Amino acid sequence: MRFLSNFRASQSNKSLHSxxxxxREAALFFGYPFTFRHxxxxxxxxxxxASFSYACKSRIPIPLRTAGxxxxxxxxxxxxxxxxxxxLGVVTVLxxxxxxxxxxxxxxxxxxxxxxxxxxxxxxxxxxxxxxxxAYSASAGVWALSLGENLVQVAPDRRLVLINGKLAEAQDAxxxxxxGVAVTLRFLDEYVxxxxxxxxxATAGGYSIVAGVSAGRPVTVRPAAxxxxxxxxxxxxxxxxxxxxxxxxxxxxxxxxxxxxAPRIESANRLRSRRVRAVIAAPGRIExxxxxxxxxxxxxxxxxxxxxxxxxxxxxxxxxxxPIIARPVQRTGPRPIVIDPxxxxxxxxxxxxxxxxxxxxxxxxxxxxxxxxxxxxHPVRLTRDGDVGRAxxxxxxxxxxxxxxxxxxxxxxxxxxxxxxxxxxxxMSLDDRASDAAAQSTADLENRADGGSxxxxxxxxxxLWDMAQSEVxxxxxxxxxxxxxxxxxxxxxxxxxVKQAPFVVLTGATMPAVLVEVGFLxxxxxxxxxxxxxxxxxxxxxxxxxxxxxxxxx
Amino acid sequence: MKLRLILILLAGLAIGSLLAWLLVAxxxxxxxxxxxxxxxxxxxxxxxPEQKITLFFAGDDGLLHPEIRTVPxxxxxxxxxxxxxxxxxxxxxxxxxxxxxxxxxxxxxxVSPDGRVYLDxxxxxxxxxxxxxxxxxxxxxxxxxxxxxxxxxxxxxxxGTERSTLTGHLDLSRPLVLNKYLIGTx
Numbered sequence: 001m002r003f004l005s006n007f008r009a010s011q012s013n014k015s016l017h018s019x020x021x022x023x024r025e026a027a028l029f030f031g032y033p034f035t036f037r038h039x040x041x042x043x044x045x046x047x048x049x050a051s052f053s054y055a056c057k058s059r060i061p062i063p064l065r066t067a068g069x070x071x072x073x074x075x076x077x078x079x080x081x082x083x084x085x086x087x088l089g090v091v092t093v094l095x096x097x098x099x100x101x102x103x104x105x106x107x108x109x110x111x112x113x114x115x116x117x118x119x120x121x122x123x124x125x126x127x128x129x130x131x132x133x134x135a136y137s138a139s140a141g142v143w144a145l146s147l148g149e150n151l152v153q154v155a156p157d158r159r160l161v162l163i164n165g166k167l168a169e170a171q172d173a174x175x176x177x178x179x180g181v182a183v184t185l186r187f188l189d190e191y192v193x194x195x196x197x198x199x200x201x202a203t204a205g206g207y208s209i210v211a212g213v214s215a216g217r218p219v220t221v222r223p224a225a226x227x228x229x230x231x232x233x234x235x236x237x238x239x240x241x242x243x244x245x246x247x248x249x250x251x252x253x254x255x256x257x258x259x260x261x262a263p264r265i266e267s268a269n270r271l272r273s274r275r276v277r278a279v280i281a282a283p284g285r286i287e288x289x290x291x292x293x294x295x296x297x298x299x300x301x302x303x304x305x306x307x308x309x310x311x312x313x314x315x316x317x318x319x320x321x322x323p324i325i326a327r328p329v330q331r332t333g334p335r336p337i338v339i340d341p342x343x344x345x346x347x348x349x350x351x352x353x354x355x356x357x358x359x360x361x362x363x364x365x366x367x368x369x370x371x372x373x374x375x376x377x378h379p380v381r382l383t384r385d386g387d388v389g390r391a392x393x394x395x396x397x398x399x400x401x402x403x404x405x406x407x408x409x410x411x412x413x414x415x416x417x418x419x420x421x422x423x424x425x426x427x428m429s430l431d432d433r434a435s436d437a438a439a440q441s442t443a444d445l446e447n448r449a450d451g452g453s454x455x456x457x458x459x460x461x462x463x464l465w466d467m468a469q470s471e472v473x474x475x476x477x478x479x480x481x482x483x484x485x486x487x488x489x490x491x492x493x494x495x496x497x498v499k500q501a502p503f504v505v506l507t508g509a510t511m512p513a514v515l516v517e518v519g520f521l522x523x524x525x526x527x528x529x530x531x532x533x534x535x536x537x538x539x540x541x542x543x544x545x546x547x548x549x550x551x552x553x554x
Numbered sequence: 555m556k557l558r559l560i561l562i563l564l565a566g567l568a569i570g571s572l573l574a575w576l577l578v579a580x581x582x583x584x585x586x587x588x589x590x591x592x593x594x595x596x597x598x599x600x601x602x603p604e605q606k607i608t609l610f611f612a613g614d615d616g617l618l619h620p621e622i623r624t625v626p627x628x629x630x631x632x633x634x635x636x637x638x639x640x641x642x643x644x645x646x647x648x649x650x651x652x653x654x655x656x657x658x659x660x661x662x663x664x665v666s667p668d669g670r671v672y673l674d675x676x677x678x679x680x681x682x683x684x685x686x687x688x689x690x691x692x693x694x695x696x697x698x699x700x701x702x703x704x705x706x707x708x709x710x711x712x713x714g715t716e717r718s719t720l721t722g723h724l725d726l727s728r729p730l731v732l733n734k735y736l737i738g739t740x
Contacts, residue, residue, distance in 0.1 A: 079565075083565060083569070084565075137632055139630060139632040139633040139635075139636055139663070140632035140662065140663040140664070140665065141661060141662045141663065142632075142662060142663065142664055151667060153664050153665075155661075155662040155664070155674070157714075158661070158662050158674060158714040159714055159715075160662070160664065160672070160674060160711065160714055160715075160716075162664040162666055162672060164666075164667070165666030165667055165668050165670065166666075167664070167672055167709070167716060169715065169716065173714075342722070343722060347722060349683065349722065350683035350684045351683065358683070392718075392719070392722065411685060411723070413684045413685055413686050414683045414684025414686065414687060415612075415616065415684055415686040415687055415690070416651065416652075416655050416687065417612070417614065417651050419614055420614060420615075420616050420686065422616070424616070426685075429733065429735070499735045499736060500733070500735040501685075501689060501693075501723075501724060501733060501735070501736070502724065502725040502730065503685075503723050503724060503725060504718060504719050504722075504723065504724070504725040504727075505723070507725055515685075515723075517685060517686075520684075520686070521684075522684065
């Protein structure tokens with residue numbers, strides 16, 4: 001298929017010529033069913049001394065000057081040429097990424113040869129090589145890979161992996177293969193061999209499975225420090241999620257352990273702190289050099305965005321404290337009430353048939369509620385005072401940072417059954433998370449406590465933490481009851497009661513916190529009421545009275 | 555003009571040829587996919603015994619209400635979960651409301667050694683709204699599974715991804731336990 005027979009270029013033009021030649025060689029190398037044929041410009045078709053011919057006038061002439069000669073290639077031809085070069089590049093990349101059909105894996109003197117399919121290798125032979133097992137559960141749709149005490153569960157076409165009971169999300173999914181299940185080398189290294197205590201080493205003709213942790217994938221770390229009067233907060237922002245834990249160095253300082261990552265510090269020279277001297281990356285860890293007398297008080301690994309947060313202070317270094325919930329900042333003066341108008345920005349929330357948005361409704365009621373509470377002498381802060389989006393986790397964090405005495409999140413409900421109506425008040429459910437250490441970390445760096453924090457490293461502290469949470473929970477229940485009672489009494493609303501559920505927006509609030517659903521936008525009657533300014537005012541009045549009742553009994 | 559047309563045709567032909575070649579070249583390294591045989595033991599020839607299961611559907615009061623029905627129920631946890639989910643998807647036989655607002659597909663079930671379960675459901679075709687929708691869907695599934703299996707907690711995932719929340723209310727980032735506050739008494 002000689003479809004480029006008319007392609008012309010200067011034989012003496014080295015750059016273009018070499019591209020064509022390179023393309024031709026590449027085409028031959030990859031077995032293309034065609035070749036480029038480059039033709040000297042001084043061929044019969046065009047005079048050697050031609051500059052801009054008539055044929056070129058209708059196109060953009062591109063002169064190619066070499067050794068005093070002027071040639072030109074029509075733009076269209078050039079476009080075709082570069083398209084082909086680009087495609088050849090893509091082919092080359094794809095070729096480079098394709099695994100050989102057969103790959104050899106070695107482990108402790110044994111070897112096994114596996115086939116590859118769609119850039120993935122069969123897992124079963126590798127598990128056999130390691131002395132482990134791979135079993136498929138049809139009802140679960142999951143492959144269970146076990147070796148010793150370790151269990152890794154993977155599912156074809158799913159990026160989710162359950163590693164010893166902990167959920168992880170891989171970059172690519174396993175696939176169903178003739179041998180059962182096949183995974184990419186990256187998946188194999190990170191999510192199968194890693195949990196089993198091995199890693200892959202490339203060898204001639206294949207890979208060696210060796211004990212220990214690999215150098216890991218690179219992760220860029222941007223450090224930032226903020227000095228407070230008694231503590232310093234160091235935030236290490238990561239460009240991707242990474243397993244990390246922090247340990248205090250016995251002789252001072254701290255180390256962030258990132259066993260499957262190769263951290264790289266960015267903009268370290270911009271780090272200025274009274275307590276942190278330097279942040280130094282090493283394979284699998286980050287060393288934090290502290291000034292004398294400074295120790296690690298707490299640490300936390302957070303997501304969205306991914307970051308490691310550490311708090312240092314003059315307190316003597318503790319033996320690796322666990323992630324903590326910091327105490328709210330001790331303020332002077334009256335503590336504010338924080339009102340959270342639900343949703344906002346692109347997140348409209350529920351939308352009624354009339355077009356009434358939940359985000360607009362909650363802001364309208366929140367503004368009225370704020371006015372009422374301010375008139376009663378309470379300082380009030382709204383989590384948003386306009387149509388702006390705000391992360392759910394930031395809302396309670398604001399209340400924590402302000403050491404609010406009450407946090408009220410306002411929402412409007414929706415349900416498929418249009419008959420369902422009424423207001424309801426929720427408070428946080430902790431029964432499913434009290435034992436979950438990860439859940440205890442939600443009131444995080446945003447709380448920025450100067451006054452230290454609970455150390456959950458000991459049983460006593462865990463009990464204390466549990467008691468503190470129970471106290472907040474009891475207070476939240478009381479607040480919810482007061483607010484709901486006023487909603488019922490003043491508005492004659494159907495009592496949908498006080499309920500508990502783990503709402504994101506209430507997670508981590510360290511003060512009495514409730515979420516009020518003011519009514520159902522999916523109920524046409526209630527939607528009309530909710531749209532009315534009088535009803536909005538009545539709702540705000542009722543909620544304000546409920547808050548007042550609660551505060552009066554504090 | 556004619557030359558331009560020819561060039562366009564040639565370019566199209568070239569791209570087509572390259573793509574065809576790519577497909578051919580790629581397939582040369584792909585091992586033909588055979589039917590995968592489950593590695594676990596084949597199902598027992600005897601049918602699962604019929605047992606009563608408790609399913610939760612939504613009432614007009616916005617709470618979950620139990621509905622008891624008798625179905626063949628195998629012993630194995632993931633198989634039981636699939637039966638329970640299929641019954642939930644089939645919907646209530648009483649005047650209660652379905653909890654699943656769309657025909658969700660249960661794709662994968664991960665069971666951790668400590669009894670936590672991760673359900674991977676197909677996501678809603680369009681955005682859902684309202685905390686009631688979220689609470690009924692999630693706790694209808696969670697409560698129903700917890701009451702009919704030996705599972706201790708359930709995390710619901712959508713489209714193979716951990717979601718922090720579905721409609722902006724409920725925290726779905728970790729396994730949930732039975733929520734008795736959402737169960738109606740009448």
